[in-house]
Amino acid sequence: MSEKNIFLNLRNVILGIIMELVFIGLILVTALLLSYFIIRIF
Amino acid sequence: MILKPRLNDFKLIGFYTGKIIIGLGLAMAIPFLVAIIFKEWEPAVDFIISFCLSLIAGLLLIYLCQSEEDMKWRHGMITVAVSWLMAMFFGAIPLYLSGHWLTFLDACFDSMSGFATTGLTLAQDIDHLSFAHNMWRHLIMFIGGQGIVVVALTFLVKGAAGAFKIYVGEARDEKILPNVIQTARFIWLVSLVYLLLGTLALSLVGFLEGMPLVKAFFHGMWIFMAAFDTGGFAPQSQNILFYHSLPFEIVTILIMLLGAINFKLHYALWSGNRKEIYRNIETLTLFITISLTFILTAVGLAQLNVYPNTMAMVRKGFYQLISGHSGTGYATVYARQFILEWGSLAMVAVSIAMGIGGSACSTAGGIKALRLGIIFKAFRQDIKKILSPESSILIQKFHHIKEVVLEDNQVRAAALILLSYIGLYWLGTLVGLLYGYSLTESLFESTSAAANVGLSCGITTPAMPTALKITYIIQMWAGRLEFLSIFTLIGFAISWFKGK
Numbered sequence: 001m002s003e004k005n006i007f008l009n010l011r012n013v014i015l016g017i018i019m020e021l022v023f024i025g026l027i028l029v030t031a032l033l034l035s036y037f038i039i040r041i042f
Numbered sequence: 043m044i045l046k047p048r049l050n051d052f053k054l055i056g057f058y059t060g061k062i063i064i065g066l067g068l069a070m071a072i073p074f075l076v077a078i079i080f081k082e083w084e085p086a087v088d089f090i091i092s093f094c095l096s097l098i099a100g101l102l103l104i105y106l107c108q109s110e111e112d113m114k115w116r117h118g119m120i121t122v123a124v125s126w127l128m129a130m131f132f133g134a135i136p137l138y139l140s141g142h143w144l145t146f147l148d149a150c151f152d153s154m155s156g157f158a159t160t161g162l163t164l165a166q167d168i169d170h171l172s173f174a175h176n177m178w179r180h181l182i183m184f185i186g187g188q189g190i191v192v193v194a195l196t197f198l199v200k201g202a203a204g205a206f207k208i209y210v211g212e213a214r215d216e217k218i219l220p221n222v223i224q225t226a227r228f229i230w231l232v233s234l235v236y237l238l239l240g241t242l243a244l245s246l247v248g249f250l251e252g253m254p255l256v257k258a259f260f261h262g263m264w265i266f267m268a269a270f271d272t273g274g275f276a277p278q279s280q281n282i283l284f285y286h287s288l289p290f291e292i293v294t295i296l297i298m299l300l301g302a303i304n305f306k307l308h309y310a311l312w313s314g315n316r317k318e319i320y321r322n323i324e325t326l327t328l329f330i331t332i333s334l335t336f337i338l339t340a341v342g343l344a345q346l347n348v349y350p351n352t353m354a355m356v357r358k359g360f361y362q363l364i365s366g367h368s369g370t371g372y373a374t375v376y377a378r379q380f381i382l383e384w385g386s387l388a389m390v391a392v393s394i395a396m397g398i399g400g401s402a403c404s405t406a407g408g409i410k411a412l413r414l415g416i417i418f419k420a421f422r423q424d425i426k427k428i429l430s431p432e433s434s435i436l437i438q439k440f441h442h443i444k445e446v447v448l449e450d451n452q453v454r455a456a457a458l459i460l461l462s463y464i465g466l467y468w469l470g471t472l473v474g475l476l477y478g479y480s481l482t483e484s485l486f487e488s489t490s491a492a493a494n495v496g497l498s499c500g501i502t503t504p505a506m507p508t509a510l511k512i513t514y515i516i517q518m519w520a521g522r523l524e525f526l527s528i529f530t531l532i533g534f535a536i537s538w539f540k541g542k
Contacts, residue, residue, distance in 0.1 A: 008312050013235070016311035023319050024299045027364075028292075028356075030333055035340055035355040042344035 046541030047534060053109040054117045055124060060103025062125040066132055067096030072181055073136070077174035085174035088139035096132045119530035126519055130154040133182050140175045142166050144504050147511060152179070154515050157186035158522035159405055161274020161371035161496020162514065164504045168279045173260065176277045180264040186522070187271025187301070187405035188229055232308045233270065240266035240297050247289045269297040271405040274371025274496030281373045282361075291357060294372055295364055302328070302368035302400030304412070310443055323440045324401045327415040332367055335395040339363050342387030359388070362497065367395035369406035371496020380499040386482050389499070393486050396495045397467060407494030407521050409463045413456035415440065420453040462525045466492040466517055473513045474501065492517040 070093045077086035113121075130153045138149035148164040155162045156179055165171065171179075244262030249255055261277055268275045278284035282294060307325065310318040319325050339359050349355045358375055365372045380389055399408015423438035430436060438448040446452075470488025475481065479501055487501040491514040502514070520528050 009314070012314040013312045015316060016308070016313075017235075017239075019311050019316045019319050020300060020303060020308075021296065023325060024296055027299065027329060027332055028295065030329075031336055031356055031360045032352060034333065034336055035352045035360065038337065038340040038344050039350070039352060039355060042341070042347075 045537065047538055050109050050111050051117065051534075053107040054111060054113055055121050056103045056107030057109060058113070058117075058121045059125050059128055060100045060107060062100075062121075063096050063103065063128050063132060064100035066129055066185075067093050067100060069181060069185060070096070070136065070178070073174040073178040076177045077172065080173045082172045082174050085136075085140065085172040088136045089174065089178070091139065092132065092135040095135060099128075099132070116530055116534065119527040120534050123523060123527040123531040126154075126157060126523060129157050129182075129186075130515075130519075133157060133178075136175065136178055137165075140172065142168070142171055142175070147508065148504055151511050151515055153182065154518050155496070156180075156182035156273065156275060158494050158518040159183055159187045159268075159271050159273040159369070159407065160491060160494045160518045160522075161268065162491060162498055162502045162518075163275065164502065164506075164511070166504065168277070171277070176260075176264060179275050180267040180273075180277075183271050183273035183275055184233075184267040187273060188233060189226075228309060229305050232305060232312075236270055236297070236300060237263075237266060240270060240293070243293050244290070244297075247287065247293055248285070251285065251287050251290065265294065266297060269294050269370055269372065270301040272298060272301045272369040272371075272400060272407070272494070273405075274365070276372065280376075283374045283376070288357065291361055291374060295361065298364060298368040298370045298372065301370070302404050302406040304401035304403045306403055306443055307401070315443075318443065321441045323415040323419070323442050324411045327411040327418070328367075328401065331395070331398050331411065331414065332364070335367065335391050335398075336360060336363050338391035338394070339388045342385050342389075342391060345387070346383070346385045348383050348385075348388075363392055363395055366392045366490075366495055366497050367398065367400070369396070369399050369408055369493060369495050371490065371498075373497060377498045377500040380486065380497075381483060389482050389486050392497065393489045396486075396489045396493045396497065397463065399493050399495075407492075409460050409493075412442065413460055416448065416452055416456040417460065419448050420456075423448060459524060463492065463521070466520055470513055470517050473510055477507050477510055488514075488517065492521040494518060494521050 070089045074086055074089040074093070077083070077089060130150050133156065134143075134146065134149035134153035137143055137152055138146050142165050143149040143152065144164075144166065151162070151164050154160075161183075241259070241263045244265050245255075245259045246262075248258030248261050253261065264275070264277050265282075267273070274281075276282060276284070282291065285291075304322075304324055307318060307322055310322075336359070339362075340355060343349055343355065343359050349358050361372075361374045364370075375383075380392075397408055398414060399410055400406025402410045402412040419438055419440050423436060426436055426438075439445050440448055467485070467489045470491055471481070471484045474484025474488055479487075483499050483501060486497075486499045489495070490497050491502075501510070
């Protein structure tokens, strides 16, 4: 495979980073909801 | 039959180790420049001395160990294991010369902690450490997270013939691109892109929170280096608690989790395969284990009424949990609060999270989500087999970049590493128990060291027993290299006596 494989398309890189941030956001929202319900239960 | 090592075996190992030591010495130019910029003359001298010693040792090794033989698997593995010990030794010299570490062993502890991206520290009065030494502490974390060998592969090794053999020794058995040098460069590409974005975000937050611009920039860069490489060093003794800032905590959570993602997944996402994040066995396993361990942590904390509202629970409970799970070790609570306030359930939950760790082929330590996912799939397959008619043939698949058929050798490899980690966690726990620490404390600190996390419940201090310091150094080393290269080194030493 050629050397230029590591030089990726900028649009794809930005969308890739956004997808990673969305995934992390999902974890954060889940944590917020879990905290809210667990504190209410206890 | 085990063969006795020949002189050429030592020469090959010595030659590549020499190259890696020189690479490390060259890296000292960065803190040296920082010392010059900030007119820190004494630290500048520390780095000149350390650079000269590294250069002399590296050049001597290269000169004495020239060999025309090709590198074999065992050479690659042993080179990695030895190089990491050498890196610890030479990396500790500037730290020791600074006077902030009481003994050379303490400096070696911090050096290994840095390279292995652990974050446990024995430094004295860290708040008054020079810019140059702080730069070095965080830089070794960045280098160690990328992999000392990855750094050497990128800049010092020409040709990929022997490169893959030392690359695998550093617990990176996944090639992202067909050529291992390209793989090493892609790892750098991801890290440098995030270094730019992360430093910018953290500097901005620090500046808006009232820090002077230069200080905000350096703190931003250092915190990024240690967070993305899931290390955990910080320029202040209070760690992230020093900043008392919600935006700072959110940005560090983002960076810690980005660092815990597999570089192969970064590549898939960055090259247009965006659905991969929701299909990959590793991200799904991470999501499940983070949620489950957080439920345990939150229940433990809620039972004791430690954090009475949602925001406090997230900023304290979830932050330490993510810091532990990603293998970073950043803390927004004091070390002794774990023992005095958190209670056993929350501490054990964080210990489990630390033990699991992040993704394979990331900068995180621990068992890794991929292995846990594979073992879970194997259990599922076995249960399905029992419930299915005897004549049926079951094929279990999992998704990791592509559909992969689950095979026995994958399960065996995952189970062996899992068992090795559990053994390593218990080794440190037992030594802790021998010195009179409680089971929860010992397990917490030992898991933190072996999984390269860096959260501390207060055991790690300069006054801790020497044997415990050495145990944690071995745990950090073995945990970071994932055993194979260390077992090969042990086998090599045994073959010196028993080989034919």
